[in-house]
Amino acid sequence: MARINDNYLRLKSGYLFSEIARRVKEFQAAHPDAKLIRLGIGDATQPLPPAIVQALHAAVDEMARAETFRGYGPETGYEFLTELIAKHDYGARGVTIAPDEIFVSDGSKSDAANFQELFSPDAAVALTDPVYPVYLDSNVMAGRAGAPDGRGGYDRILYLPCTAENRFDPPLPDRPVDMVYLCFPNNPTGAVLGRPALKRWVDWARGAGAVLLYDAAYEGYIQDSDIPHSIYEVDGAREVAVEFRSYSKTAGFTGTRCAFTVVPKELTARASSGEAVALHGLWFRRQSTKFNGAPYVIQRAAAAMYTPEGQKQVRATIDYYMDNARLIREGLEAAGLTVYGGRNAPYIWVKTPAGLDSWAFFDKLLNEAHVVGTPGAGFGRSGEGYFRLTGFGNRASTEEAVARIKTRLKR
Numbered sequence: 373m374a375r376i377n378d379n380y381l382r383l384k385s386g387y388l389f390s391e392i393a394r395r396v397k398e399f400q401a402a403h404p405d406a407k408l409i410r411l412g413i414g415d416a417t418q419p420l421p422p423a424i425v426q427a428l429h430a431a432v433d434e435m436a437r438a439e440t441f442r443g444y445g446p447e448t449g450y451e452f453l454t455e456l457i458a459k460h461d462y463g464a465r466g467v468t469i470a471p472d473e474i475f476v477s478d479g480s481k482s483d484a485a486n487f488q489e490l491f492s493p494d495a496a497v498a499l500t501d502p503v504y505p506v507y508l509d510s511n512v513m514a515g516r517a518g519a520p521d522g523r524g525g526y527d528r529i530l531y532l533p534c535t536a537e538n539r540f541d542p543p544l545p546d547r548p549v550d551m552v553y554l555c556f557p558n559n560p561t562g563a564v565l566g567r568p569a570l571k572r573w574v575d576w577a578r579g580a581g582a583v584l585l586y587d588a589a590y591e592g593y594i595q596d597s598d599i600p601h602s603i604y605e606v607d608g609a610r611e612v613a614v615e616f617r618s619y620s621k622t623a624g625f626t627g628t629r630c631a632f633t634v635v636p637k638e639l640t641a642r643a644s645s646g647e648a649v650a651l652h653g654l655w656f657r658r659q660s661t662k663f664n665g666a667p668y669v670i671q672r673a674a675a676a677m678y679t680p681e682g683q684k685q686v687r688a689t690i691d692y693y694m695d696n697a698r699l700i701r702e703g704l705e706a707a708g709l710t711v712y713g714g715r716n717a718p719y720i721w722v723k724t725p726a727g728l729d730s731w732a733f734f735d736k737l738l739n740e741a742h743v744v745g746t747p748g749a750g751f752g753r754s755g756e757g758y759f760r761l762t763g764f765g766n767r768a769s770t771e772e773a774v775a776r777i778k779t780r781l782k783r
């Protein structure tokens with residue numbers, strides 16, 4: 373009989389959001405009349421901005437004519453898009469990133485999950501805790517996480533707790549690690565790191581010879597002008613950091629799928645021979661073998677985000693979601709809950725009421741208010757005692773959810 377990758381048996385039973393979907397489906401089957409409001413997964417609800425839709429239509433028309441039809445594109449993305457990214461996402465912030473350091477893909481989830489393939493199977497990994505589950509699960513699948521530690525984690529992962537006590541600012545690793553995943557603005561806590569904190573990480577990585585896997589999928593939500601949008605705004609980051617960016621939460625591409633990863637040419641890691649090897653070349657080799665590029669029509673749609681109308685429309689959608697986040701934050705605070713995040717991020721991280729753990733609060737809101745959120749414990753053990761809501765709903769449902777939660781908490 374064929375043998376499986378035993379590492380899969382070490383994964384927690386279900387991917388967090390699939391597990392929530394399963395529980396919600398079960399609830400709905402038992403309560404078909406309940407009007408559920410979903411503020412669990414961070415999925416866009418507002419339509420694609422008109423400038424993007426127009427570009428998408430035009431690109432589809434190009435595909436319908438022999439003279440403008442496109443087959444396989446460059447695996448790493450069309451230049452019309454990578455040049456716009458280099459100019460608008462980086463150049464405009466005083467950061468130099470060359471178009472050929474940008475790898476366009478079908479999503480940050482897959483890039484963040486796949487990038488670990490470039491590291492040794494026994495490389496040591498550090499994760500903030502709570503954490504977006506993809507970073508952990510992809511390393512479990514690769515056999516890098518070790519065995520369950522009996523406390524809901526894995527014995528080869530270094531967990532960096534982020535709680536209200538340290539203002540959700542992760543401590544530096546206290547033992548040698550090869551890779552650290554950082555996500556700011558943070559999913560799930562909604563925390564951000566200022567320039568001095570980011571510099572502390574870059575300086576540490578340079579001294580330790582470690583690589584930072586920096587997920588900036590939510591940078592579009594930053595409101596405070598002194599918070600960096602990119603790790604490369606910190607000097608020296610090009611030698612130690614990869615950055616993941618996404619159109620999902622900015623331009624509403626959660627279903628349309630487009631993202632990019634930046635791998636600067638100076639970024640190296642060590643081969644077992646001791647030789648320093650550029651990760652740029654390895655990622656190019658990996659992508660050109662296992663990926664054939666994001667669709668032409670989707671890249672044309674993404675490019676429309678950088679037009680003046682596209683920028684304005686995307687900004688309006690982000691403002692809309694941030695208004696939702698404010699409504700949730702203020703509403704729950706008025707109901708007596710302690711609330712974090714929601715100021716530079718679409719996520720609101722709520723302390724669960726006394727006596728209720730994360731899943732108990734999830735069940736209470738589902739059963740009594742018919743509101744779906746995400747239990748903090750699903751993101752790791754330091755998420756226990758917290759609960760995540762998102763600003764990605766539509767306005768009416770968000771207002772209704774806040775009103776229902778307030779009523780339930782008063783009883």
Ligand code: MLT
Binds near residue numbers: 414559
């Ligand atoms: C979340 O809710 O954490 C995100 O939607 C997950 C994702 O972006 O894959």
